[in-house]
Structure formats: C-alpha cells, structure tokens
Amino acid sequence: MSTFTIFLALIVVVAFLLVVVIMVQNPKGGGLSSSFGGGGTQQLGGVKKTTDFLDKSTWTLATLLLVLILVSNVAISRGGETLDSKALDTDATTTQPLPSTTPLQTTNDDAPATAKDTAQ
Template sequence: MYTLITVLIFITCALLILIVLVQNSKGGGLASNFQSSNQIMGVRKTTDFLEKATWYLAGALLVLSVMGSAFIPRSAEEANQSAIQEQIENAVDPNAVPDFPMTAPAEDNAEETPAE
C-alpha cells in the first residue's frame, strides 16, 4: 500500500508541476494561445480549469502525504528500538576517565651498592 501511495504522490507532483508551468503568468502561458473567440474553451475557461486543477492536485498531494505517513512499513523490532537509540547506547562516554594507575609503581630494586 505504501508503494502505491508513493507512486500516486510522484504522479501528482509531476502533474502539478506541469499545470503550474502552463498557467498564465505575466508574459502569457497556455491561456494566451486560446485568444480566438470561436474556441469552445476560451481564455477565461482555460484559466479557471488550470486554477481548479492546481487546487485539486495540491489537495490530493496533501491527502496522499498524510496517508503515506500512516502506511510507512514498520517491523516490530524497529518500533521497539530505533537506530538513533542504538547509536546513543553504543556511544563512548566523553566524560569517562580512563583507568590509569593512581600510584607510582613500587621500586623493585633496593639501593644497589656499587661493586668494588
């Protein structure tokens, strides 16, 4: 189910990109090509369709994103312990003091007498 929702999100994103690029900007767009009066779908109807399509695709993207987050595959082991928690538990404590000898080693050699 998660894969299906992900594919639908990608398709919605591609359509949304195309619709936004086709819309009428300051310089024109798709609507500027339909200026003849004998067209069935005139300039105003084209811009209304493109605006409605943009809103519907944005809403669909929102709904699919929420649904996708609900269907993220999780196993029982991953739910109990995340990778971040595992890294925290395995990390070395930076405040830990290494175990160095606290006293000077005892001298094994007693005072040596010089050989005569």
C-alpha cells in the same frame, strides 16, 4: 505489491501532473489560456474559464499531493518494532557493569608537590 509502493506511485503521478499544470500557466496571462481565446474571439470556453480550470486544478493537485504524502506515512512498514519507550519498561534489566570498588593507586610522580618536596 505493498500499500506504501502504491502510495509512492500515486505521489509520483500527482507530482508530475502538478508540474505539468504549473508549467502550462503563465503568470502574465499568456500560456495556454491566451492560445484558446486571444484576439477577441471566443473559442473552446474562453480565456477566463481556462485560467479558472488551471487554477482549480493546481490547488486540487497540490492538496491531493499533500494528503497522499501524509497518508503514506501510515503505510510505512515498521518491521514489527514497537513504538513504546524503553525508558518506561520496568522489567528491563541493566547490562551496564558496576564500577570497581578498588581505589586507584598513585605513585610519588603523580602526587602533588608538597612543601617537604620543594625544600630539598
């Protein structure tokens, strides 16, 4: 199993967890946090702590996802290809054919009209 495959699997898992954490949140204060502490009674950490946990976990997972994506770029196999520019290679020979030195032949039909041709 290559390193890139491991990074890809981690990216998929973190992205799935991030979607789950975001879907649990409700922008108006409802969602999971209201089911734990709604109605004025304090249960299982209360509303404020659940909201703080969801907010911190969202930022943590988003940061982790970004870092995994950036680090996975290093793990991509390049196939032994060098990253140097071919334009900087002084040993390279050109394989382009040289232009021919024979002039193009023109016929009278292709030549521009002269005053002598128009007088006839």
